[in-house]
Amino acid sequence: MQHKVEEHKGRKSVRDLKIGEHGVICCLQDPEMGLKLLEMGCIPGTSVKMNSRAPFGDPITIIVNNYTLSLRLDEAETILLKQ
Amino acid sequence: MTVATQPEIKPTSTLTSGPGMAKIALIGNPNSGKTSLFNQLTGLNQKVGNFPGVTVDKKTGYSQLTPQLRAEIIDLPGTYSLYPKSLDERVITDLLYDPTSRHFPDLVIVTADASNLKRNLLLFTQLADLQLPAVLALNMVDVAEQEGVKIDVETLQRELGVPVIPMNARKGIGVAALKIVMTQQLEPNRNTFFEISADLKPLLKNIKHRFNLSNDYLALQFAHQYKSLKFLSDEDAAWLHEQLEIAAFESNAQQANETINRYTRINELLLDAVRVEKVEKDEKFSNRLDQVLTHKVFGYLIFFAILFLIFQAIFAWASYPMDLIDEGIAGLNGLIQDNFDGPLIDLLTEGVIAGLGGVLVFVPQIAILFAFIAILEETGYMARVTFMMDKVMRKFGLNGKSVVPLISGVACAVPAVMSARTIENWKDRMITIFVTPLMSCSARIPVYTVLIALVVPEKYYLGFLNLQGLVLMGLYLIGFLAAILSALLLKIILKARERSYFIMEFPTYKMPRWKNVGLTIIEKSKAFVFEAGKVIVAISIILWVLASYGPGNTFEQAREQAVAEAQSRNLNEVQTENKIASYQLEASYAGIVGRSIEPIIRPLGYDWKIGIALLTSFAAREVFVGTMSTIYSIGEEENVSTIKNKLMSEKDASGDPFFTPARSFSLMIFYLFAMQCVSTLAIVRRETKSWTWPLAQLLYMSGLAYVMAFITYHIFS
Numbered sequence: 001m002q003h004k005v006e007e008h009k010g011r012k013s014v015r016d017l018k019i020g021e022h023g024v025i026c027c028l029q030d031p032e033m034g035l036k037l038l039e040m041g042c043i044p045g046t047s048v049k050m051n052s053r054a055p056f057g058d059p060i061t062i063i064v065n066n067y068t069l070s071l072r073l074d075e076a077e078t079i080l081l082k083q
Numbered sequence: 084m085t086v087a088t089q090p091e092i093k094p095t096s097t098l099t100s101g102p103g104m105a106k107i108a109l110i111g112n113p114n115s116g117k118t119s120l121f122n123q124l125t126g127l128n129q130k131v132g133n134f135p136g137v138t139v140d141k142k143t144g145y146s147q148l149t150p151q152l153r154a155e156i157i158d159l160p161g162t163y164s165l166y167p168k169s170l171d172e173r174v175i176t177d178l179l180y181d182p183t184s185r186h187f188p189d190l191v192i193v194t195a196d197a198s199n200l201k202r203n204l205l206l207f208t209q210l211a212d213l214q215l216p217a218v219l220a221l222n223m224v225d226v227a228e229q230e231g232v233k234i235d236v237e238t239l240q241r242e243l244g245v246p247v248i249p250m251n252a253r254k255g256i257g258v259a260a261l262k263i264v265m266t267q268q269l270e271p272n273r274n275t276f277f278e279i280s281a282d283l284k285p286l287l288k289n290i291k292h293r294f295n296l297s298n299d300y301l302a303l304q305f306a307h308q309y310k311s312l313k314f315l316s317d318e319d320a321a322w323l324h325e326q327l328e329i330a331a332f333e334s335n336a337q338q339a340n341e342t343i344n345r346y347t348r349i350n351e352l353l354l355d356a357v358r359v360e361k362v363e364k365d366e367k368f369s370n371r372l373d374q375v376l377t378h379k380v381f382g383y384l385i386f387f388a389i390l391f392l393i394f395q396a397i398f399a400w401a402s403y404p405m406d407l408i409d410e411g412i413a414g415l416n417g418l419i420q421d422n423f424d425g426p427l428i429d430l431l432t433e434g435v436i437a438g439l440g441g442v443l444v445f446v447p448q449i450a451i452l453f454a455f456i457a458i459l460e461e462t463g464y465m466a467r468v469t470f471m472m473d474k475v476m477r478k479f480g481l482n483g484k485s486v487v488p489l490i491s492g493v494a495c496a497v498p499a500v501m502s503a504r505t506i507e508n509w510k511d512r513m514i515t516i517f518v519t520p521l522m523s524c525s526a527r528i529p530v531y532t533v534l535i536a537l538v539v540p541e542k543y544y545l546g547f548l549n550l551q552g553l554v555l556m557g558l559y560l561i562g563f564l565a566a567i568l569s570a571l572l573l574k575i576i577l578k579a580r581e582r583s584y585f586i587m588e589f590p591t592y593k594m595p596r597w598k599n600v601g602l603t604i605i606e607k608s609k610a611f612v613f614e615a616g617k618v619i620v621a622i623s624i625i626l627w628v629l630a631s632y633g634p635g636n637t638f639e640q641a642r643e644q645a646v647a648e649a650q651s652r653n654l655n656e657v658q659t660e661n662k663i664a665s666y667q668l669e670a671s672y673a674g675i676v677g678r679s680i681e682p683i684i685r686p687l688g689y690d691w692k693i694g695i696a697l698l699t700s701f702a703a704r705e706v707f708v709g710t711m712s713t714i715y716s717i718g719e720e721e722n723v724s725t726i727k728n729k730l731m732s733e734k735d736a737s738g739d740p741f742f743t744p745a746r747s748f749s750l751m752i753f754y755l756f757a758m759q760c761v762s763t764l765a766i767v768r769r770e771t772k773s774w775t776w777p778l779a780q781l782l783y784m785s786g787l788a789y790v791m792a793f794i795t796y797h798i799f800s
Contacts, residue, residue, distance in 0.1 A: 031336075031339070033586075035168075035342065038339055039202075040202065040586060040588070041202045043342075043346050051370070052370075054470050054474065055377065055382060056474045059585055065202060067202070067588065067589075068369075068588070068591075069588060070585065070586075071587075072473070072585040075585060075586055
């Protein structure tokens with residue numbers, strides 16, 4: 001499984017959450033995409049919940065600020081979580 | 084500047100926009116009900132134009148605010164902030180940052196989803212800091228209340244410093260109140276929501292001085308976006324670039340800082356104005372529905388069932404109104420031809436009216452496809468389609484939403500290409516538009532059936548597998564593969580114009596708003612008839628002239644020759660007429676072109692007669708059958724089996740049957756790949772706003788058709 005490898009490589013990101021699991025956003029890794037994510041409400045300190053995965057595992061939906069956001073795994077990977 | 088007190092505003096009642104008419108811009112997050120509000124304000128008084136240089140449609144409309152006061156409303160693309168992330172969103176900054184622009188608004192209406200106020204207010208606070216006169220249309224208050232979100236409008240209004248109108252744009256509640264507020268004297272907002280760091284002040288002072296601006300935040304926007312603002316000259320941009328270097332201005336960091344600051348401020352002011360009692364009913368309902376609709380198995384089954392329904396509708400249901408249009412046009416032509424005579428009448432009936440018929444005949448398919456698409460978009464299901472198909476389609480440079488155009492392309496490429504508009508990303512949309520015409524459309528069916536009947540025996544395997552049916556399916560499959568592989572090729576060739584994100588709001592399921600569905604249908608049909616229609620009619624007339632006239636008196640000679648031959652062979656009247664038509668087509672300009680391209684198409688196994696059919700097919704592929712009938716003097720009224728028999732008896736120079744399997748398959752493959760559809764070219768030009776794409780399509784598809792037909796001919800012979 002790909003996301004297991006990621007866990008070893010670095011910090012836990014939204015990508016690594018299991019369905020139904022919560023996390024708190026720590027920081028956004030990609031400066032440019034980060035701006036988009038910030039605007040969409042992914043502010044450091046905000047709680048996120050993994051909501052669902054598409055049938056082939058990618059993309060996913062997460063719940064932030066009480067609304068649902070869909071994004072690809074490689075985008076979710078840039079949202080790092082507090083340990 | 085305000086709306087109501089401008090003395091030059093006349094109590095107009097015409098649709099023309101006078102220089103004094105108030106301009107109002109509608110702006111808001113995607114899914115915040117902006118389109119519903121626009122439709123409520125303007126109804127059928129809408130028109131679609133272009134923003135210069137981009138593929139975004141500019142929707143404007145007129146609203147009667149009071150019996151005396153009429154305002155022009157412009158619907159801007161949905162956005163989450165004033166920092167554009169896509170080409171479409173840049174339209175907003177170009178319009179709002181240039182006070183000299185023709186469209187610069189006197190007032191902005193910001194729509195906000197009350198159930199998601201925090202994120203929606205981000206854009207509002209940015210607009211407020213530009214100190215534009217603004218009104219907040221607090222939409223979907225009903226949804227918010229269901230979710231337990233209680234908004235104290237009075238407090239919110241005080242905190243924001245602008246009028247706040249609670250409304251439900253779907254049902255039209257609050258629209259009257261909004262109209263009244265729009266006519267009031269509104270002071271520019273004096274509240275600022277974001278303190279610009281003191282370090283930046285010297286830089287902003289310079290910018291304000293050079294561009295004669297009064298607002299700090301606007302000056303900051305110039306600093307962030309000078310590269311993309313169209314109204315700045317190269318010189319201005321170079322000057323800004325230099326200034327920013329000196330000030331060591333870091334755009335990304337500043338933007339991130341601003342967004343975080345704004346959210347902090349919004350959180351503070353919402354503390355007083357909003358109370359949330361957790362209910363979470365609606366979201367749960369959407370989630371439960373998603374467990375079925377995006378399920379591994381059922382999700383796809385349901386999606387393909389919907390696709391099948393759409394396909395069935397544009398394929399079968401549309402045929403009734405299409406037949407009516409065909410009959411109506413034929414009836415009208417008959418009526419005119421019975422009562423009048425002369426070359427001008429021929430031009431009118433067989434050229435102009437027939438060309439118009441060729442345009443109108445697409446309207447039922449466009450209307451039906453867009454009814455479905457509007458419903459899928461309105462309900463929120465389209466977001467799920469993208470979600471489910473993204474991973475597969477992305478591999479081929481396509482987008483989850485490309486599935487709808489590709490499947491619709493099997494019925495007709497014209498509405499299919501128009502439906503690619505739902506794809507936000509420029510590159511994905513271009514690739515989808517480019518490959519969609521490779522899908523075998525319904526106009527290819529008559530060509531396929533005649534040729535298959537000619538060379539494929541009617542054999543059954545295992546009792547039910549019809550060989551002819553298998554060949555037909557094979558042709559569709561080849562078309563699909565060609566589309567997918569071409570997409571892959573384009574994915575590599577084409578450079579992306581913008582960074583592509585998938586990040587999007589996953590809307591909750593809603594009932595469709597039928598008014599929006601109806602307006603979409605009208606808008607799309609109008610766009611096709613008025614914009615693509617011109618090109619189609621023009622080319623139809625040219626092709627008709629080519630096939631109906633010949634140089635000098637060759638037409639008369641062809642007639643005499645045909646009559647003489649008919650007499651010597653004792654043909655009856657109908658046969659004689661067919662003979663004349665055949666000889667005259669041969670003598671026409673189209674015949675001359677057909678003969679002159681014979682050397683080019685000979686390697687594919689074709690002769691000049693097929694050359695004529697290829698030329699006339701350019702108006703529409705199904706014309707092939709009609710042209711072949713005329714050339715072989717079969718007459719227009721005959722059925723497929725008569726045409727088949729006639730074609731079978733056609734002999735080549737050495738006396739063998741002309742239509743060998745090699746020739747027929749080569750022709751089928753040619754029709755499969757070739758871009759022989761003026762309507763598609765016209766709509767691609769309309770959708771891409773340039774001739775580059777349709778011309779590239781014409782060259783690529785025709786080139787591919789030539790090569791593939793050549794290979795096919797040599798494999799089978």
